[in-house]
Amino acid sequence: MSWSIDIADGTPIYLQICEQIKRAVAVGRLKAEDPLPSVRHLALELTVNPNTVARAYLELEHEGVIHKRQGQGTFVSPDALEASRRERRKAVKELFEKAITEAAEAGITASEMDDLYEQATRRHYREKL
Amino acid sequence: MNAIETRELTRNFGPARVVDAVTMEIPEGAVFGLLGANGAGKSTLLKLLIGHLKPAWGSASVFGLPPRSPRIWERLGYVAQARYLPQWMTARECLDFTRSLRPQWDVGKAAELVRRLDFPLNGRIRDLSRGHYVRLQIALALSHNPAAVVLDEPTSGLDPVGRHELLSILIDEVSARGCAVLLSSHIVEDVERMADHVAIMDRGKVVANGTVDALKTEGASSLEQAFLAAVGRSNS
Numbered sequence: 001m002s003w004s005i006d007i008a009d010g011t012p013i014y015l016q017i018c019e020q021i022k023r024a025v026a027v028g029r030l031k032a033e034d035p036l037p038s039v040r041h042l043a044l045e046l047t048v049n050p051n052t053v054a055r056a057y058l059e060l061e062h063e064g065v066i067h068k069r070q071g072q073g074t075f076v077s078p079d080a081l082e083a084s085r086r087e088r089r090k091a092v093k094e095l096f097e098k099a100i101t102e103a104a105e106a107g108i109t110a111s112e113m114d115d116l117y118e119q120a121t122r123r124h125y126r127e128k129l
Numbered sequence: 130m131n132a133i134e135t136r137e138l139t140r141n142f143g144p145a146r147v148v149d150a151v152t153m154e155i156p157e158g159a160v161f162g163l164l165g166a167n168g169a170g171k172s173t174l175l176k177l178l179i180g181h182l183k184p185a186w187g188s189a190s191v192f193g194l195p196p197r198s199p200r201i202w203e204r205l206g207y208v209a210q211a212r213y214l215p216q217w218m219t220a221r222e223c224l225d226f227t228r229s230l231r232p233q234w235d236v237g238k239a240a241e242l243v244r245r246l247d248f249p250l251n252g253r254i255r256d257l258s259r260g261h262y263v264r265l266q267i268a269l270a271l272s273h274n275p276a277a278v279v280l281d282e283p284t285s286g287l288d289p290v291g292r293h294e295l296l297s298i299l300i301d302e303v304s305a306r307g308c309a310v311l312l313s314s315h316i317v318e319d320v321e322r323m324a325d326h327v328a329i330m331d332r333g334k335v336v337a338n339g340t341v342d343a344l345k346t347e348g349a350s351s352l353e354q355a356f357l358a359a360v361g362r363s364n365s
Contacts, residue, residue: 012346014342040305
């Protein structure tokens with residue numbers, strides 16, 4: 001599996017690594033108990049500070065997406081899919097809250113917002129079908 | 130203990146204050162980037178740290194030792210920007226000579242570095258290109274497995290292959306041994322990729338100091354912007 005980061009992107013590198021691994025889990029490219037590259041290997045592949053990769057792994061471990069096994073390396077957790085869904089749901093919820101705050105500031109009413117939400121979902125699922 | 134620390138470190142050249150009250154700490158195992166335009170005082174600061182210059186004021190220490198103590202070289206490696214190695218020696222003779230000065234010299238490590246860095250061993254140092262000269266210096270600086278390495282603009286003058294190999298070697302030093310790195314550069318991308326912590330220098334002063342992520346996200350969208358803003362701010 002190949003990994004990449006975008007230096008020009010303002011997102012901190014450790015977060016880019018976290019996001020990429022969670023996305024790989026969400027789309028099934030990484031499955032439960034799949035091994036992850038060692039900190040050194042991923043740092044070499046991305047040409048970044050190993051401390052940054054170690055920080056990303058620590059963050060993912062806290063979130064329950066990956067786990068370490070002493071002397072064997074780092075693996076995708078059995079409930080990684082659920083953990084990364086939970087994290088993504090949290091991110092989406094924050095986006096909704098931000099949108100609602102902005103809408104309220106622009107004087108958009110609750111029923112107008114319902115309409116906007118419905119239009120957006122309909123468009124999304126129509127495009128998918 | 131910090132690998133390297135300075136307190137109010139100051140140095141004048143004539144009336145010009147080239148390094149102006151610089152205070153910083155580099156913990157063991159950290160990768161610290163020193164970012165600044167040419168002439169900002171980075172090289173002078175590094176020379177003060179390793180005892181090649183005496184400060185006018187303030188102090189510095191390397192693993193608790195004063196910079197002028199020869200014992201710092203048991204735990205420190207240095208890659209200079211200027212050409213200071215004896216021009217008449219061959220690269221091989223220079224490696225052998227440095228080995229005689231370093232009881233901790235690791236023969237296997239030296240051979241591996243020479244293989245990875247791929248510079249001509251039998252050519253005279255005076256005939257080495259800038260790129261090959263930097264590669265030789267990296268082999269000299271790391272063959273005794275130092276606990277910290279100070280590099281002054283190591284990637285300038287390297288081609289993309291050499292630059293990638295140097296950064297890969299540093300990644301190995303950090304991940305395998307927890308080597309502390311002080312990397313000075315005017316190339317923002319190198320610092321962004323490699324450093325946990327960065328100090329931005331302008332006209333001898335540290336004008337911004339923090340984690341790369343903090344500098345990137347507080348009032349700037351990239352480290353380059355943060356750098357330009359910090360340097361611009363100190364002009365006013």
